[in-house]
Amino acid sequence: MAFVSLAIIALVAFASPFIASAIPGKPVPETVFLLVLGAVLGPHMLGVIHVDAEVSLVSELGLAFLFLLAGFEIDPKSITGVEGRYGLATWVVTFGIAWLAVRFTPWFSVSHFDGIAVTLALTSTALGTLVPIMRERSLTGTRVGDSILAYGTWGELGPVLAMSVLLSARTGIQTLVILGLFAVVCVLLAVVPSRSKRVGSRFFAFVEERADTTSQTFVRLTVLILVTLVAFSAVFDLDIVLGSFAAGFVLRYIIPEGNHTLETKLDGLAYGFLIPVFFTVSGAKIDLTAVASRPGLLAGFIVALLIIRAVPILISMSICPATRDVSAYGRITVALYCTTALPIIVAVTSVAVNAGALSQDIASVMVAAGAITVFLMPLLAQLFYRVVDAAPVAAVAEVAEHPSDALDILRAHHDLASLLAREHELLTSHGHGRVFEGLPTLDTIAERLSAEAASGHIDARIVDAAHLLADKTYGDEVDPSELTPRERRRLERAKLAVREYRRRMLELYAREEAEDDDGK
Known part of the structure; x- marks a missing residue:
């Protein structure tokens, strides 16, 4: 059945660009159609896509490649520079606001997994999901795109690190030790190839020499780095998003100038197959019946995301020296794009559901709200543009x-x-x-x-x-x-x-x- 499900997912992936392009102005990203078609064809509705262990493994590889490419897209200066520091401070502020909001909400408890999961979900940015949308909208490499990466990186990295500490069954000391070991592994994976490249060792010369042959050594090195860090994350019960994101940073450290040929190959592997599987399977996990039965919670969660995540980013960009000269539309665009939230919501709700702290119905509503933001926030930015015009x-x-x-x-x-x-x-x-x-x-x-x-x-x-x-x-x-x-x-x-x-x-x-x- 796994190959049947994958065949249907492949059909969905192939059809989505045609459907998206058929709408004048292409206001809806392809990602949204992958999610919607996944929900319709998934086990909760038509049942033609079965999310078994084999399909889940391919989906997780898609998630890993999504964040590998997102991490590789980020210039370290964008998170360590002035705007990056404002991005970190903004995420801390949004976490505090989200904590207070959940604290005074009768449905959740901030002292339990359910409240912590909701708090983290409200502070997240679906940076991995945004990267393909930004490419579609020609925002990658622009000033607005750089700001989205600066604020979105912390909106992704902050919740992932917080998950490792707050949603872990281990003690705080154990978690910090494991994160320290993870950092050491990342440094080793980054420094060894990078040093080999700088000194012109035979190792790196061999990798570059065989990169465009059937050996595809550079692609294999990338996959080795990615799978090693994801495996480390899995062994020590860290979220695979952390390992994938780190693999992107490691790859950027090794080739800071980029490598167009390698990027083209990785894009073909990731966006051609693995990433569409992840989005379609994410959609298949949404119970649309449960979502329809709780419209108030769905709308409330989306509004909460706008208030808790978008407003602080808008204020931060208005006072940050590096972005205060950006137009009001540019700042609002960044704020709305950074309010898209999906992979982290999927991750935190999965942890809370597995721990028995959150019902599957509420988790479905939260994931559906995240999926809606992927469509809604870029569309709102576009509509706001027209209103201002x-x-x-x-x-x-x-x-x-x-x-x-x-x-x-x-x-x-x-x-x-x-x-x-x-x-x-x-x-x-x-x-x-x-x-x-x-x-x-x-x-x-x-x-x-x-x-x-x-x-x-x-x-x-x-x-x-x-x-x-x-x-x-x-x-x-x-x-x-x-x-x-x-x-x-x-x-x-x-x-x-x-x-x-x-x-x-x-x-x-x-x-x-x-x-x-x-x-x-």
Whole structure:
């Protein structure tokens, strides 16, 4: 039956990209369809996917590779630098808020496994789940993407480490000793290959020489590091997420400059097979009947995630010196993305259910809430973008001043939002806005927009405004008194659109590039 289940999962994995792409604008990530189809086809509904020991093993390998790639994606500077320190402090604050929230909730007890599990679930970020979504949305390597990694890393690592201590049957001293041994193993696995690489030893030369042959030595070395750390985690009852995450850090230490060929191979193995199995099996474990019977708990948990996780991140980014200049939309995007929570919820609820401290029904609701955040939070970020683009406050003010033009004003604001949405899609489709040499200036933007206008991608009004702004002759060449109120408003919105266009391009650049060219 295991191969039958895997065949059905493979079909789900193959069909999900087609289904996601069939929806205009692709607002729903592929991951969501894997979860939903898994729930529908799983044992709680149609029962055509059976989660037996063999399928569970493949699923856990998928989870391991998911966090391996997530750990490898992270630049150590992003968690040890200024923003990383703010990310850690923010996670500590969210843990305290979550603890207080659970403390005053009658359904759970913070002194037992159930309350601790819920507390950790409310502080988590599904960073491993976010990485493929960020790649789909062209956020990887951008300034906003870097912030998601900085805050999301601690949202993943914090709960994992806390689980090892708070949800362990061992004493605190025993747990700390085991974590110390785990750290030693990680250091050995990182230092030995890295030192061999630096000194040019025959060992590393052999690994690189046979990396693209049938031996695939670099892939095998990666798998060895991953499985060794996961096995250590399993032997000492640590969560495999900790071992997988650590394996990603170790791999990054060995090849800090990255390795495109290796990354392509790992992506093919992980995203082509193992990771879709993990998400589909995670969906198959959700009891939709139990979820439907507790809608209040489902909605309450999602709202609690927004308040406890998203709000502190938003405040932290507003006061952090490295991110206070990021636009309000950028900060809200990071906060919403970091509120997605799934793998940690699956892990902590499994521990609590196995300990008899949490019912399977409540665990299903919590996992379902985590699955919903994977769909809901990126979608909310996208919708918020459209709302901001429409400038509703300015629209209300204009309607109040010119009530007879209310319909035209609302239509114009809607058109502006649609125009900016098309521009943003154009930017991300060109690879994070890197269509210029160096950071974009108004002059280069005007040139680029002229080319896009010729192909019909950009409204001509935006091009005109770009050239006028670039030449600093906006006020000289256009006499507002010669324009009707409606034309004046349209031209002002075009001017706003150009400035917004440049701001987005700057945020789509990596932070280092933006700092190097700050003030241009």
